[in-house]
Amino acid sequence: MHYSIQQIADALGADCQGDTGLIVERAAEPGDAAATDLAMAMSPKYAETLSGGAARVAVLWEGADWQALGLEAAIFVPRPRMAMAGITAMLDRGQGVAPGIHPSAVIDSTAEIAEDAAIGPLAVIGARVRIGKGAVIGPHCVIGMDVVLGENATLREMVSIGARAQIGDRFLAQPGARIGSDGFSFVTPEVSDVENVRKTMGDKGDARAQSWLRIHSLGAVEIGDDVEVGANCTVDNGTIRNTCIGSGSKLDNLVHVGHNTRVGQDCLLCGQSGVSGSVEIGNNVVLGGQTGVVDNIYIGDGVIAAGGTKILSNVPAGRVLMGYPGIKMETHTDIYKVQRRLPRMARDVEALKKAVFKQPPSD
Amino acid sequence: MHYSIQQIADALGADCQGDTGLIVERAAEPGDAAATDLAMAMSPKYAETLSGGAARVAVLWEGADWQALGLEAAIFVPRPRMAMAGITAMLDRGQGVAPGIHPSAVIDSTAEIAEDAAIGPLAVIGARVRIGKGAVIGPHCVIGMDVVLGENATLREMVSIGARAQIGDRFLAQPGARIGSDGFSFVTPEVSDVENVRKTMGDKGDARAQSWLRIHSLGAVEIGDDVEVGANCTVDNGTIRNTCIGSGSKLDNLVHVGHNTRVGQDCLLCGQSGVSGSVEIGNNVVLGGQTGVVDNIYIGDGVIAAGGTKILSNVPAGRVLMGYPGIKMETHTDIYKVQRRLPRMARDVEALKKAVFKQPPSD
């Protein structure tokens, strides 16, 4: 890939100055940049390291003095991370899946695959699968029977999609992502101790030990447009209805979404977060890394949970959460500040007891 | 799949009324049900939505007035989730692995595979593997040398089973499950700071920084009957003895079981829970989602841990746990209630100090 500074600036809708015909091949950190690299120096802090590299051109913040930085040309961007989105999309060299269908792929004769799709080595495509135009299916992917995959899908290697999943356009799946595993749903013949504990918050009652019977997943997974799923993440099939991931939502690596759960639009589920079954998640929700969500609750639009939050009950729209159990971040912070002083407070209380009640400190 | 209402009721051992010869093809939520669907309306709340769909037949709670609900026939069940187990098992359309051995599978000539087994495309079966009758091995599964797999196993796509694993009957593995990865076991030439910290609860002593030497896993994994393992979960080989999963136990997606650990019978390990090495877990234990268990402890029969619990020491049988570290759920709740009031309590203590000691509040 080769672009001139002018071409990149135009694609970003950004200003550029200097010798804008200069050609770059790659993006680089300022200190590592070679002479044919575009240095990403969007803040003065990063620009300081420009002299350690050989960059002749850089992306800078608005108003930066590019000539004082010793550059021959520069692009100026108002919001650096937005520029990163545009530049990295242009310069992405991809994974090299060759056009066409690799002869080693195993493709059911009833599958309908768009003519321009690229299917990698040893991929398996099941009966009646429909794959839209522009798809890039990596090596070793398995797409189960009756799956519908929209236009411009990109599946990295070893992605699996269970039977009957319905997936929108521009789907992007990282290696090892699992769509359409069966839900984790079991029942005991009689009321179990877990059911009792959940009702009483701690009392097992007199339930006897029993074996678990499986509830099969008859539903599938339904995914909107512009969804990305991370490496080795898992999205279970629904029991009767489908499990749903709304358009624009992104799941990070090792994220788990349980059966029947509905994730809204434009949500971010960060690394290793897990959502149990039958949860309703609104739009624009952000779950930080390792967040957990208990089953059968709802999470309103725009909720943000800090990393590590364990959400154990319904959350109204717009709330910012933290902690185990997850509570309003401000409340959590207030409590936490006192918690840090607890040992001193305990000594204070003992001293007060001694003074007021003339009693010896308890152990 | 087509069943009459009578056939389904008979299979469940349940009563049915109305035109019980009506045929259904699928189960559906009441509001989504088509005319050939069986609506799952086991509670009045669900039955309310029947009018939104086109269902002519439904599964209802005992004593429900099916005619008032506008139905032509109904099945009546005392324990809805138990009925779900039976109905979903009957109506499961599966993943479509064709009978016989797919020509693209790579099968060692010394493997013994039951005649009726179905082996999907590109599966790899190693030397001396034994696979029992009724097995369905999905596409892209890898079964290592000397593995024994009992009768009626179902492996979804991309399951891997390491060499020498011994697995009972009716094993069910979700996509990407890993049985028989090597244990995470390392040692430093001299005593390490981690060893010191564990002994002293915090003091690293004077151990010097060292590199880690690997302890190989010579043991394998041993799994009982009726075990299910979730998508992308991992069960490590034992070091000398085998890691064991008892009959009837179920592991959810992304669950980790470390080397040497023994999980008893009929346990549930929910999504993303993790058990370290050399843990002894009794029977009928339930670990909620994202539970963690430290190494070298035991967890007695019937223990239930709420989601997010971190279990750092031995747990007697029957206990219900919560928190980090995991303690009795009741104790956790009592402490938590006070914690919510901590900011006010801190103010109270300051006021008391001022009143009793005439001292200014501390910062």
Added chain:
Amino acid sequence: MHYSIQQIADALGADCQGDTGLIVERAAEPGDAAATDLAMAMSPKYAETLSGGAARVAVLWEGADWQALGLEAAIFVPRPRMAMAGITAMLDRGQGVAPGIHPSAVIDSTAEIAEDAAIGPLAVIGARVRIGKGAVIGPHCVIGMDVVLGENATLREMVSIGARAQIGDRFLAQPGARIGSDGFSFVTPEVSDVENVRKTMGDKGDARAQSWLRIHSLGAVEIGDDVEVGANCTVDNGTIRNTCIGSGSKLDNLVHVGHNTRVGQDCLLCGQSGVSGSVEIGNNVVLGGQTGVVDNIYIGDGVIAAGGTKILSNVPAGRVLMGYPGIKMETHTDIYKVQRRLPRMARDVEALKKAVFKQPPSD
């Protein structure tokens, strides 16, 4: 594998006594040992169970009375776990990947593979890949274009390595490990509520709901020598620079390392721990199971985090951490002790208020 007691002792640099010509085939726990097994009885506690097995030879602690234990020969070791490293390496029977390149593997004609490498069935090796001597690549592995893999690599089944990864010698990857997935990096056109919350610790400001734009990963993954990565773990590509794992570091199962993060040398990242993007981790750091690390912080050399710790800010070298948020383990323990007594302390405070202020207890 067959070794004499003398051979094993020599390999360990350990003393042995008795009939040191005796041959053993396997290692076994003392109580399970057959007559041709080497019993691992490195402490008096384990030696007690020797009589339950049929072992004639054992590995014992220094100074043990082997004859009194009824043995015919014994090896004496000063540090049992170090001996385990040596013995298990000798007796590891492996996974049986046959020498040479399996005919079903799909190998790009431009790949350079050392002559003695073993490549399992259905592996896929991309363009310009370079694989060093002594490599064992398991079945169903996918190695992307331009990857460099050093000498003596061992990849278990279904490992994937994304394009352009650079990996040192003696790399060991467990089944399903994912190297080089794309980073989880997104941006909204305008400032998002998440950005506001991070700045203010809780206030979303007036940001409007927006969709996410993807920042592609142009960087790759760079891995030193002697690194091991666990089953189904994930290491993301960097955005501009590479994500790095230093020599001697070991990642357990289901561990996640985010984009741009640099893990130092000789670190242990235990099961299900997760490190966000752009984290700098020093050398000899140990993260216990299910530890989480927020993005854009540093963790100094020699830091040890107990299982379940959530690290939310920079950590100086040498610190031992615990809790959510992670703080010094000693401080955490001090606070925790008081926390356990909180319900009593709350009652004390109420009694004090009543006595001092004559006010009724608050609810």
